[in-house]
Amino acid sequence: MSGPQTTPDHTGQVADAVSGNWVDTRAPKWARPYLRLSRADRPIGTWLLYLPCVWGTLLAMFHTGNMRLFDLWIIAGCGIGAILMRGAGCTWNDITDRDFDGSVARTASRPIPSGQTTAKKALAWAVLQSLVALLILITFPTQAILLGIVALVPVAIYPFAKRITWWPQVFLGLAFNWGALLAWTAHTRELQWPAVVLYASGLVWTLFYDTIYAHQDIEDDALIGVKSTARLFGDETPKYLAWFLVICVALMGYAIILAAPRGDIFALLVALVGPWAMGWHMLWQLRRLKLDDGDRLLELFRSNRNAALLPVLFFAIAVLV
Template sequence: MSQPETTPEGQVADAVSGNWVDLYAPRALRPYLRLSRADRPIGTWLLLLPCWWGLLLAMVHDGQARWFDLWIFAGCGIGAVLMRGAGCTWNDITDRDIDGSVARTASRPIPSGQVSAKQALAWAVGQSLVAFCILITFPVNAILLGILSLLPVAIYPFAKRFTWWPQIFLGIAFNWGALLAWTAHTGTLGWPAVLLYLSGMAWTLFYDTIYAHQDAEDDALIGVKSTARLFGDATPRWLAWFLVTTVALMGYAIVLAAPRGEILALVLLLAGPWAMGWHMLLQLRRLKLDDNDRLLTLFRSNRDAGLIPVVFFALALFA
């Protein structure tokens, strides 16, 4: 049996070591899967987890679990893969000139010449169309929310050109699933979902500021803005505020959504943001702004941070 390649041609600099795309995917598909970040799955998790927060909190709120919720759960998973892929492809198309000037991104498929911008655009459209086929199986209000989500997705890649807070635009796009999944279950948008969404935005500011510090020096040279550059050495203090905001807003959403008189369910629900906050605090204590390997590790650890509320919300559903 032939051994897998150890240094696959076209491998992206910040890809997960030994990922399935670089080792096992058909060679012709690899550049497109790299455009979709299939070799870096953390972003898919960060897009998906707010969807599961919204769905599970909605189920606890009305005390109902229907068979259709299984499809919402799975549909959000498939949709997160597709829309994260489409969004990242669009991001690489718009950033193709910038990416070539940044050490971490110069190896991406477009600046490295693996695919053309036109080929990438066709790939983004294809992923979006398949995701739309999933979306139209949801209730009409959820469909409308899903269509509206394309606006922040389209704007985000340009945000770093006109604001020091591009992470806010990422948060708007990446946490939209909290609104959509709640609405897919209940049929209407509610305040708990909005607060959960805002909590997710604060969480995005936390983890993506950590991530952005990897590129701070290159970004300064080419004039790209970010919260990492804006905060500088004051980043830990800002991250602490984002941590507190994340926990507080999620806790408020839970208080509004929790069934009245169900004390055990309320305790389990509130344990979610409490434990997530401790995870974020541990990240903050390990933070080293000049250590890119540490920054990437901490960023990736937010998959586990976001899974914590999922576990507690699911336990509350069966309490």
């Protein structure tokens, strides 16, 4: 096990940042600590937060048979909101975890434990991002606005979950897939069962990919007492991931069936290819899994953007046909 480190080099680059990312190479130096707090140098999390929003929007359009110009704003607004709220949530996570992060090799280089900024300045940055996100949210229907406000609860709770439960990934899933509920409601103006089942599918998908991710820190987490599904499952992780794969695909398929317009069998079959294709991608990840290979774990975690884009493709085709 490698010991804690301050930064991987003298630039302030975070240990698990994408190599050559724009934050470390082109952003103004004064802004880099705050962009790193927001994970702008690690965009995969924004994709994982955003794509359930797109699922929810497209599945709602599939359900109602309506395509409106406002739906484009739902998709675009959720994208902007995902950047801002992922940034605010990650900043909040780094504030609450600042004492833990300095003791973990992968996180010791983050802006607060490495001294690039302070917790007070980070808090101000989190509030600013949240306020700008609120300006996006209030352009949506009232029902979606209320859901967006409620979403702050799992966001606030998640950083503390790893201290009290072996299943903090559940709380991450509750927060990261909320967009499926919000986007569906922004289109239909009511929360309905297909959206709830889709949300549950996303939650199980989060259990899948974040358990893979958490295996990077399993030894350090054990030393400092941080809990995770990776530590809970240990060497039996592949077995649990296989169950998560099956449940995720089954729930997404059920959500599609619930949402499908009656009599349109062809569109239903097209939409159902989405979870089927995503399931094959998750199986590919499972077959490549090496629990003791940190680089492989990070690669597989990041590949979940592509996994989640597969339902987007087939949901979009189902809407158009």
